[in-house]
Amino acid sequence: MLDAxxxxxxxxxxxxxxxxxxxxxxxxxxxxxxxxxxSNLQRGFTAVTAALEKEAPGTPGGVLTLAGRQLISTVGGxxxxxxxxxxxxxxxxxxxxxxxxxxxxxxxxxxGVDAVRTLGGAAPGDKTMIDALVPAVxxxxxxxxxxxxxxxEGAVAxxxxxxxKGRASYLGExxxxxxxxxxxxxxxxxxxxAEAAGE
Amino acid sequence: MSDERLVGIxxxxxxAEVAASVAELAKGLAxxxxxxxxxxxxxxxxxxxGTSAxxxxxxxxxxxxxxxxxxLTDLGSAVLTVKALLAEGDELPExxxxxxxxxxxxxxxAVVTAATGADLAAVESAAAEAYTYRKV
Numbered sequence: 224m225l226d227a228x229x230x231x232x233x234x235x236x237x238x239x240x241x242x243x244x245x246x247x248x249x250x251x252x253x254x255x256x257x258x259x260x261x262s263n264l265q266r267g268f269t270a271v272t273a274a275l276e277k278e279a280p281g282t283p284g285g286v287l288t289l290a291g292r293q294l295i296s297t298v299g300g301x302x303x304x305x306x307x308x309x310x311x312x313x314x315x316x317x318x319x320x321x322x323x324x325x326x327x328x329x330x331x332x333x334x335g336v337d338a339v340r341t342l343g344g345a346a347p348g349d350k351t352m353i354d355a356l357v358p359a360v361x362x363x364x365x366x367x368x369x370x371x372x373x374x375x376e377g378a379v380a381x382x383x384x385x386x387x388k389g390r391a392s393y394l395g396e397x398x399x400x401x402x403x404x405x406x407x408x409x410x411x412x413x414x415x416x417a418e419a420a421g422e
Numbered sequence: 423m424s425d426e427r428l429v430g431i432x433x434x435x436x437x438a439e440v441a442a443s444v445a446e447l448a449k450g451l452a453x454x455x456x457x458x459x460x461x462x463x464x465x466x467x468x469x470x471x472g473t474s475a476x477x478x479x480x481x482x483x484x485x486x487x488x489x490x491x492x493x494l495t496d497l498g499s500a501v502l503t504v505k506a507l508l509a510e511g512d513e514l515p516e517x518x519x520x521x522x523x524x525x526x527x528x529x530x531x532a533v534v535t536a537a538t539g540a541d542l543a544a545v546e547s548a549a550a551e552a553y554t555y556r557k558v
Contacts, residue, residue: 259472295506299472301499304506311510342505390498 224322229419230286231275237415238268244411251404255391259300260404267298267306283323287314301389302405305339305352306412312338329363336360349387350398354380355409367417374413378406429536429545430459430485433529434478434495434504436471438464444526448533455537459485473499475507482514490517490542492532494549496525517542523549 241248245261252260271290280286291311294303313335317323323331336356345351355377362373379402386398389405431448435441441464449460461481466472482491491514495501504520507513519542521528528549535548 257471263472292510295503295510296475299466299470299474299499301502303473303475303499304502308506308509338509342502342509 224324225283225328226322227281227283227286230283232419233415234268234271234275234286234290236418237412238272240411240415240418241265241268241408244408248404248408251402251407255386255394255398255401256404257300257390260302260408263298263300263302264306264408267294267303270294270297282317282319282321283328284314284317284319287311287317290314301343302352302408305343305405306408308342309335309339309356311335325363325367329360332363333360343388345388348384350381350384350391350403350406351386351388352403352405352409354378354384354403355406355413359409359413366422367420368422371410371414371417371422374410378402378410381406427489428456428458428487428539429489429532429542430461430482430487430491431529431532431536431545432478432481432485432491432493433460433462433464433525434473434481434493434500435462435464435525436473436496436498436500438462438469440464440496444529447526448529451530452533452537456539458533458536459487460533461485473503475503475513478504478507479513482518486515486518490519490545491515492519492521492536492542492545492549494521494523494525494528494532519546521546521549522553524552527552527555 241264245265248261252258270293274293287310291307295307313331316331316334345353355374358377359370359374362369381403386392391398433441433445441462445460445462461484463477463481467474493504531552532545532549535545
């Protein structure tokens with residue numbers, strides 16, 4: 224079973240990898256975006272870890288709801304409401320339980336991903352974070368490691384796609400040949416899950 | 423007539439200057455009627471380009487007179503942040519709506535309509551109608 228500590232480890236591990244990869248995320252965001260993805264997420268996850276430290280929510284749902292709220296408040300770019308909605312909706316789906324099973328987490332994450340799809344209007348193949356998140360949630364039934372691999376493969380597979388959402392979509396065919404920064408950071412989030420599980 | 427029941431308007435842009443200027447423009451073109459509560463929410467809290475949920479929530483609270491609040495946005499994170507705040511349920515005044523409208527023309531239509539004492543639905547539809555006004 225997964226308790227609040229597991230979910231805090233997930234957020235802390237993600238914050239650390241976003242820190243490590245911030246320059247790469249911003250570099251990926253330079254040719255097809257507005258070159259702020261790394262720094263925006265870094266600011267957001269720094270606020271997440273600070274808030275978790277201060278408020279120390281005692282349930283998995285509480286951890287994710289607080290984290291999502293922080294991301295919406297502090298990121299300043301589109302990734303804030305998108306990741307914020309993902310975590311907050313996942314947290315709400317987990318409710319007040321003190322511990323949840325990996326199966327419950329998978330189900331809640333699916334609700335979170337659905338909320339992101341509703342918010343941003345993106346479908347698989349649009350060259351967005353959805354292209355990493357959907358295969359990850361599908362693989363979560365097997366293991367956290369399988370989800371991590373699926374997310375990383377999903378992110379890499381955005382390279383030949385033409386962007387159909389967000390600022391990159393204005394570039395049309397010129398968006399082809401670049402890995403999507405949002406799918407790349409989504410893979411970091413999923414990798415954080417595997418790390419929290421010690422896999 | 424007091425402005426107690428006028429619909430409030432919030433203008434959300436990636437740029438503080440754009441939001442403030444469009445607010446001035448819309449109020450200026452609304453003429454000498456009752457003063458519609460209009461608040462810009464532009465840029466990030468640190469003054470950069472982007473969107474601030476805090477500034478949006480503060481702006482919405484400042485224009486709420488009990489008749490509803492119409493929020494107009496430019497694009498991208500401005501749209502998504504307002505939608506995420508509306509989904510939250512408790513961060514924006516009751517009867518706050520994201521209005522699907524062109525930013526400048528929609529803001530003018532919204533403020534002019536709100537100045538007549540129209541309700542939120544009428545303000546929303548006037549702003550959205552600005553999409554159908556062709557220039558050539």
